[in-house]
Each structure stands twice: as C-alpha cells, then as structure tokens.
Amino acid sequence: MEQKLLTKHIPGMDPMNVQAYLDVEGYQSFLKALKTRPLDIIGDIEQSKLRGRGGAAFPVHMKMMSMAKQKETTRYIICNADEGEPGNFKDRYLMENNPHQLLEGMLIAAYATRANKGYIYIRGEFDTPIKIMQEAIKQAKAHGMLGTNIQGSGFDFDLEIRSGAGSYVCGEEFALIESIEGKSGRTRVKPPFPTDVGLFGKPTLINNVETFSNLPWILSMGGETFASIGTESSTGTKLVSVSGNVKHPGVYEVPFGVPIRDVIDTLGGGTQNAQKIGMVQLSGASGPIIPEYMLDLTIDFDRFEDFDSKTGAGAIIVMDDQKDMFDILKRISDFFDHESCGKCTPCREGNVHMSKLLNKFLQSDATEKDLMNLESLSRVMHQTSLCGLGQSAPTAVLSTLKYFRDTYFDRIEHPQEGGRA
C-alpha cells in the first residue's frame, strides 16, 4: 500500500552527509533544471498537477507562474517548515532524514522562478531539524550547489534559516512573512498575494517542505509520469502522520486514493487493544472529525472539500470510543484560543466563547440555546475570519455538529450519563 518517493532513500541514509544524497542521484534533477528553460520546468510541474501540501492544495505551477511573470527582479522563495499543526510531524521527518531533497526542491523552484534568495522558516521548537538543515546548507555550499554562479550556470541562490518563537499562526504564510521581517506574527490582508507583494514587499513563492521535496521527483520522472501516481485530482504521494490510538504511530507515504481505513488498519496496525474507533480527526487540530463509518473515504484533496479542509489526510488522529468528544473539542478550542494572533474579530473574540460553550457541554451544563449559539458562532468564525487559522478553528465543532449531532443532544438531555462519542 505504501509507495515511497520522498521517503524512498531515507532508510540507511546519513542526513548529515551530502555524499549519501549524491550517491542516490541527488541533485541530478537540479543539474538537469539548470539546462532547461525556466518556463519549461514550470510546464513540467503543470503536467504533474502537483498541488501544495501545506493546506490549501493550490496548484504549485500557478504560484510559480505568477512569480515568473513579475516585473520586480528581487524575488524570494520561502520554505514553510513551521510544522505546528498538532498531529503533524511529516515535514520534521523529511528535514531530519532527507534535508538535501528539500534543498534541491527549493533550488529547482528558485531557478524556475528566477529567485536568488531563499529562507527556510523552521518551527522554533525543532532543534534537530534546524541543526540538520544548517549542516545541509553548509555542505550544499561546499559542493557548489548554493552560492553564486552555481555549477557555472550564472544562477545565484543563497539560503538562510529563520525560526519563530513558537507561535502556531506563523505557519500561516503572511504571519510567517511578517515574522521573517522581524515583526510579530500577524497575518496580512489578501490580496495582494505573496507572489505579488510578499517578503519585504517583493514577489515571494512560499511552499511547504513536502511540496518542495516533490520537485526533484517530478523533474527526474517527468510531469506526466508523476501525474499517473495517485488520483485524477490529487497526484503523487502523500506523507501521512498517523497518531492517537494505533499500534504503530508514525509517518507513512502512500499514493493519493488510498482509503483512510487501510492506513489505520494496515499501516497503523489498528487500535492498541482492539478498541472500537470512535472518532478520527483528519489533517490535525484544524481538521474535521469523522465517525468510524466514514473511514472508507479516500485520501484525496477534493474529497475533503466538503469539510472546507483540503489538507486531506495530512494527519490521521485515531480516537477510540471511550474518549469524551467534548473533552477533545474543548482542548482543540483552547489551543486556538491560545494561538489566535488577535488581528481579526471573529478569531480573536470567537475562540474564547467557543471554548466556554464547549466547557458547558463538558460540564454537562449545556442547553439547546448553547448549542444554537455554538453552531452560529462556528459558522460565522468559519465564514468571516481573516486567515486559515480562524476559518478552520471551528472545523472540529462544525464536523461533529454534522456527524455526531446526537452526541450534543444526548449531553443536553441526559447530562448524568455523560456523552461518549
């Protein structure tokens, strides 16, 4: 069931030694790119139908094309490595185990969009990935893959690592850009989008670790071949972080189109003591919570549109039927209340009230009016918040209102029984 591309060479590879990457034909795609017209590279990526792995699933070639068309010649590339979404740990895995694959992906993107400066914004708590990426940059420089006039091509590219101070919202692209600029992590109003006015006011291409790590593979196998992996709308493979009540939590790489149930049962080994699965949260704290009977859903960007959560199954968090749904929801809500940047009203003021309302359910003190208020608040937050954080903070509540509605009523009508999902 697994199909390994991005993780193919990881077993046995020494991430601290560039030679290990070179031995598996590392940097060959970049060297090939240097002999290709930038627009042809973007064309190849268009054929691959690669979509961003960071959350919005935006077609990668469109961002790159938008960058390539800019008049401004100072342009930046940013790798979003601020993997702060609870339940996700696949970007960390890629950085810790195959750092040069990421560098190569960024080099290809930079060359194709004629950017000469790049940043890798790594989550502040990620000590090990920071160290490994620093070493990788050093070694790539020593091997002439970074710097001026790379491999005699006339192309210059320099790369720096930046990290935040632990704020979740800095994973949001504009908050991240503000953070690199030395400001506090608060998002900006869109439009303009980063490819028009990004870092330091210049056109900026921003993608996450997994997205960039796909580019060497697309160039080596060709866009068309890449597009044959996965499904029609979601091509390639997906790294999935499996956690919660499973026997074998970890990162797995599967082609798009695999049912979630198979990932949990076959790769995750099912629940630890064969407990019944109660809920599964997909994509992380900002993702939907679905019931067991929906697990035949396949991992596919478009299948997840229903939840307004395109992250697909970037994360699969398995919860058995003994968990109190309201305990889970309250924790998620507290997380967002803590992490909201405070810029826009619905997110700044909404999360605290969502948490208070959920606490009423948790304490078996909720009424039907509280349910109505929770539902109305969640919808407004989802529809009106400025950035992805506020828009997706109520996703867990909205999805449980849809799939576990009875649990809410049970708790209102039979508070003494508690409400197991």
Place this chain on the structure above:
Amino acid sequence: MPTITINNQKIEAKEGQTILEVAKDHHIDIPTLCHFPDLDVQSDCRICMSEIVGQKKLAPSCSTPVKEGMEIKTNSQRVYNARKTITELLLSNHDTNCTACERNMNCELQTLADTLGIDENRFDNILEHEPIDDNNPSITRNADRCIKCGRCIEVCKNVQGIHVLDYMNRSHDTKVAPAHGKFLNDQVCTYCGQCANVCPVASITEKSDLEKVTHAIHDETKHVIVQTAPATRVSLGETLGMDSGSIVTGQMVAALRRVGFDKVFDTDFTADLTIMEEGHELLSRVKEGGKLPMITSCCPGWVNYAEQKNPDMLDHLSTAKSPQQMFGALAKTYYAEKENIDPNNVYVVSIMPCTAKKFEASREEMQVHKETADVDAVLTTRELGKMIKRAGVNFKNIGEESYDAPFGITSGAGAIFGATGGVMEAALRTVSEVVNEKPLEKLDFEDVRGMEGIKEASVTLGENTFKVAVAHTLSNAQKVLDDIKAGVSPYAFIEVMACPGGCIGGGGQPYTTTNAKRQERIDAIYNVDTAMKLRKSHENPAVNTLYEEYLSEPLSKRAHDLLHTHYKRR
C-alpha cells in the same frame, strides 16, 4: 469596467474598485469599523462582510476587488447573522456601560449595535479591567473600551511616523498599548491626538477639562475669559449638527457668552501678534546670521516632537510662543493691569482644535506668574460642543455676536493660522511688506495652500530671494528635518504643523475628520480671510496699540519676557 450586481441592482463598477467603494458610489451602505478613509485598509474587524453568490465564505467588502459578473449581497440573512455575531463578540470584550461613556450617542460601535438590533448579547462579557492611562494633561486612554480596530496604530505609525501605539499580546488578550504596556507619558507621544480623532469608540479621547471650566465659570471670584483658536470657527458647527466647513464665528461668540464667560476673545489676535514677533525674529536671524532655516513653533505637537526626537534641531525653532500662550501671558499681565483685576483671579480658558495644547498650557516655561498658569484650562472643539449642548444653547438658531475688545480685533492673516500653510502665508504678507516697504500686489500665496504634504514657495525680500517650505504631519516634518541635518535644505523659513491639514485637522476636532472634511474646513477658513477688511497682521490696529501701550516694539525686552520661550530635550 466590470458589470456586477449588488442586491439585485445591476451596476457598472470602475476597474480595481473594492465592493465597499462600488457600494459607496451607488449609495448602498455597508457598515465598517476598522476602515477609515485616508488610512490603509486593515480588514480586521470583519464587519463589512458581504456575500458573493457561489462562494462558501463571506468576503470583506473593504478589501475584495469586484470582478466581472460578481453577484453581491450586502444584506442577506447570512451577512446579517455574521455582522450581528461579530458585533456581539466585540461587545463581549468591551465596557458596555454606555451611559458612563463620553461618546454615548456618538459612538460607531453603539450605532452599529443599534442598527443591527442587538438587544441581548449571546456571549458573556469577558472584559478584564485595565488601568486608565491619563497621567498626562492631554489624552485619556481607556483600554476597556478598545475594540482593537487598529486605526490609532495606523495613524500614529504611518501618518505621524511615531508609532507609540501597537498591538500587544494575542487572541482575546490583545491590547492596543504603548510599548511594554507603559503609559503614554513614558513614551515619545506628542499628544497630537490623531489617535483620538480616528477612534471609533471612546477608547482614546482628550483628557477633559469640562468640569474644571464649568466650576470656574460658576465661581464668583473668578473673571473667566475665553479665547477661540482660528480653526474652531470652521469646525464647531459639526459637533452641533451642522455641515463641515460651516463658518460659525458669530454664533460661537454668542454661545460662549450664554455659557457664562465674562469676556470672549479671539486667538486670531495673538496670531497676528505671533506674526509680528516671529516675522521680526526671522528678519533678525537673516540680518544677523542667526540659525536658519527658522522653523515655526506655534504647534505644540510639533514642538513636543522636536524636543523628543530631534533635540539637536531645537535652535532652529522660533522662540516666539504660540498664539494661545501669548494670549495667556498678556491676559495675566497687560489685560489684568488694564482691567485692574488680580491676575490670580483672571481665569483663562482656550478653545482649541488640539489636544497637545492642553500639554502646552501645563508647561512651566509658559508661566509668567509663579502662582498661576497663563492658560488655566484648554477645551477642545469637541468639548466646547458638549458644553454648549449642556448649557441648553440652541446653537443653530442663535444670533451672531462680535468678540470683545481689545483682543477681539483681528486680521484674516490670523484666521488662516488654522490651515496648513496659513502661518507661512501670514508671515510672508507681513515680512514682504515690512522689508520691501510697499504693499503686496497679491495677498494670496497659493503655493503654500492645500493638502500636499510638503509645499514650497519663494519670496523676494529686498534684493534677496528666499525659499520657504510648509510641512504638515510629523512624518513630513521629519523629511524636512532630515534635509536640514544632511545640509541640503534650501529653505530659510519652514512652517510645521503636526496634524494633517494643520489645526483644522487637529486631534481635538469633531470626530471622524477625513481629508475630505479637512478640505472643506480649509476652504471655509480662506473664505473667512477674504471676507475680512484687515488681512495683514501688521495692519491690525489693536496689535499696534498693544505695542504702543505696553510692548514698545517687536522683540523688545518686555516682548521677550512675555512672548518668547525656550525648548529643551525631553
């Protein structure tokens, strides 16, 4: 030209317009809070959300450009629910004791809540009380009322270039505050009050002296006199339901008498006097090789800024006091002596378009007598509006009256002090005629008028031609200063006003002072000027009498003692 529909009405929009702009052009009201004309779009408050048919999420009208074929609904049930919920959320973290608020019945949040029909808030009030920041003479900051719209941050950072205020903390703990959560008087705040003027609620206001003044008026032992700044006559009407740019000089004088002031005088008189002193100071600096360019010093926000951020530039500032303080000094000396009243019993109130004037009046350098301040209290235009209402004066229908003598005889040159470029124009009228010893053919110096940030002109004095400049807003002032510091400033004389548009756009002016309103007030003030018989400060007979009777001549010893001051690093 995209064709769109808004609420089923077909509309031809202009290329690049936002939903809000198109709606405004077609008289469709969309409520806003963080949005303010002339400031960058924040899109923070999310009140202006509209529905675009076919889109799952709502769109902020202020920052969503229209596209061909867009079908927009600004009043659907979804839109209404969203606006209502967001307003409730704002109110849930806000001091909702409206009747105890200065802006009760004049508050953008309250109006919104009323429009949306919020009779009960579904969300608990979670406000955590913060101390009030009012240990300065000018501004009161009440964080309990702040709705974090960010307008004050924008105006302080981007218009004034000072950036005293910014966001602090995050999520529902977000505050707008000076750095490190300190108070305004710990910071380089100039008290210009632009933050107060753009605040949609009463989180930032002037520090009110209304009670103090009312008390003095009713104190039989006090002879309470009042002076009115040039800009107030073209803006007071707005606080009392009249159009912006209404000229209400005569009504204001009458209303001040009804309120109970013993004498009503005009700061325009001491504006003329300022021109005499400052003009002669300029001539003496030019003649004797003094520090040039000389920069005006009648704007207290600007003086604070110079003292705090550019202390190396202080010898460029004219030593002449501002018209407000010249008035105060004369009221407690010349006037008290003339009327035979103990200066301690003369109570001087000024009506100013300005919050920094309150700070200026409290400066110890501005005190002729040890026991009493020269100006005892300063009311903003807004405070006067309240006072008039409170006193039951029917302002719109009151008959016009004239100022009292001797400080009521004024020229048009004094009046235009209220607009950016006005002090410069008044000075040029006088200096030209004094030096060239012949009447000017044209009194209007058009080059120094208008809303352009930095304006320049040249003037010929005798055989020499001098370049002069006018800057308004403190970020423009800094540009002019940077040129002086770099040794490339071509000017002999510079006028600086802290507020956009000059005093007519001051921090104490009626709420929601947009640039459009500023222009209307500017137009009005030049109309006041052209309607006057006297249009040159040096031809003001009362000023000349004052010199004859008391000061002898500009820059005399007594003039220096009473009408000039000094500056220091702060």
